[in-house]
Amino acid sequence: MGSGKRSLTTAAMALACACACVVLASAGTAYASPEPKPTRTPTATPAPVSNKDLEAVRKKLDKLYHEAAVATDAYNAAEEKVQKQSTEIVGLAQQIVKGQAKLDALKDRAGAAARAQYRGGGLPPQARLWLSDDPQEFLDGAGRVRQGEHATKGLMGEMARTQEDLRQYAKDASTQWRRLEADRETRAEAKKKIKQRISDAEKLESRLEKKEKERLAKLEEEVAYQAQSVWLSSGVLSDIKSDASEQGKKAVKYATDQIGKPYEWGAEGPKTFDCSGLTSQAWAAAGHPVPRTSQEQWKQLKHIDIKDMRPGDLIIYFDDASHVGMYIGDGALVHAPRPGRTVTITGAGSMQILGVVRPDA
CATH class of the missing domain: 3.90.1720.10 (endopeptidase domain like (from Nostoc punctiforme))
Known part of the structure; x- marks a missing residue:
């Protein structure tokens, strides 16, 4: 074959190859497979709870709610005690205020009596009798003095009793306060337990x-x-x-x-x-x-x-x-x-x- 024909044939083959590549490329673009789509896994339907399991749930709920009921009784009892003790403490505080006011008044009276006795002089009674211009007036005064002494003695006794009452009121208030704090703690613990048991029961039921x-x-x-x-x-x-x-x-x-x-x-x-x-x-x-x-x-x-x-x-x-x-x-x-x-x-x-x-x- 001559060189001209070989050149023509080579050119034709090259053109054919080029065309084939273009056609194949076009076909690949036009008919390429689409990107694979992610497939969804169907949600599994939970198996129904058996009667045996449901009975176990019922018994567990009964237990939780029973424990909550016991704790509720403890809470109510503590709450009742707290209210009663608070009322008693307020009453004792009022008694202390009244007692202190009474004691202050008694001290004022005792002070006045002591000052009056001091102003009465320091001579013994026999000397005052001999020096008196009117013995009967002295005797009347002496009687009043004895009455005053008895009154002062009674006043001092009342002061002592009032002071003892104040000490007892304070002691009782302190005792009630300690009990109040203990019952507050009991109430708080019971409240915590109630909430926990009810929460546990609600969580258990929520799973159904x-x-x-x-x-x-x-x-x-x-x-x-x-x-x-x-x-x-x-x-x-x-x-x-x-x-x-x-x-x-x-x-x-x-x-x-x-x-x-x-x-x-x-x-x-x-x-x-x-x-x-x-x-x-x-x-x-x-x-x-x-x-x-x-x-x-x-x-x-x-x-x-x-x-x-x-x-x-x-x-x-x-x-x-x-x-x-x-x-x-x-x-x-x-x-x-x-x-x-x-x-x-x-x-x-x-x-x-x-x-x-x-x-x-």
Whole structure:
């Protein structure tokens, strides 16, 4: 092949290669695969809580709220003592002020008497008698002197008694102050424990889905219903025939009028209540004050056999007397259950009964 044809062929091949590169480059630009998009991992649906696990949650909640109730009783008792001691300290302080004013007045009188005696002269009584122009006047004066001496002696005795009273008032105030500080510490510790237990319970419940919370509520109802059924099947209700007293009727009306109001630890109404706050306020409204806490209600009020129970009586629950409600008849109880619940009516036998007390026995 001649050199001209070889040159032409070489040029043609070069042009063809160039065109092919352009075409391939264009094709690569036009049909390149898109960037891969990140894929989302589907959210795994949490496995439903089994009935066994839900029952464990219910028991754990019961334990936490029970511990909160015990701490609430301790808080209420300490709060009551703090208020009483504060009142007593104020009373003692007032007595100290009055005593000090009395002592100052007695000192003024004693000083006046001493000055008068000094002005009476330093001669012995026999000398004053011989020197007197009128013996009878002297004798009258001597009688008044003796009266003054007796009065001064009585004045000094009263001063001594007043000083002793002041010392005792100060001692009592110091004792009450130490007790006040101790009860304030008890109250603070109880408050801390209450908040911690309620917080733990709320965290535990917050882990449940809505449907699981509904199942938990039904489970709680079932447990209460079973306990009530066992209590009723014992025949206890057939023996309860007593009618409420007039004060008991007033107490029942007050308590049932609070239905729907929220539970709040340490509360005595009118908008929120804890268990003993409800019962104590109900009986106060009926004109018969009772102790503030369920434990003191159990200790101080008259114990009644269940078969003699009547509306208005208080039912104390659990071995430590940490819960209380009011019997309203027909096997029913009105009470403030726990945090997150409202004042409600439930079966009187739905919890472990410790005993029954009667405020107006």
